[in-house]
Amino acid sequence: MALSHKAKRRWALLILVIGLPVYMILASVLATTVLGWLGRPSILLELLIYVALGVIWVFPLKKVFMGVGQAGPDEEQ
Numbered sequence: 001m002a003l004s005h006k007a008k009r010r011w012a013l014l015i016l017v018i019g020l021p022v023y024m025i026l027a028s029v030l031a032t033t034v035l036g037w038l039g040r041p042s043i044l045l046e047l048l049i050y051v052a053l054g055v056i057w058v059f060p061l062k063k064v065f066m067g068v069g070q071a072g073p074d075e076e077q
Contacts, residue, residue: 015064031049
């Protein structure tokens with residue numbers, strides 16, 4: 001089922017305002033816990049883990065964010 005442009009904008013806003021902060025908190029708590037169990041790795045590996053967690057959330061939500069910043073098909077310019 002395809003989302004309308006208005007629905008995509010609403011979902012994108014909801015994801016950015018509520019979902020992303022929740023994900024950031026959960027990812028950092030999970031990473032800190034797992035790294036605590038395994039012992040602290042080198043600073044570069046730890047940086048790589050946090051960068052990967054910071055980018056990985058985009059891929060499942062890519063379709064929601066595509067074209068959201070553009071004018072809708074039914075809106076006049």
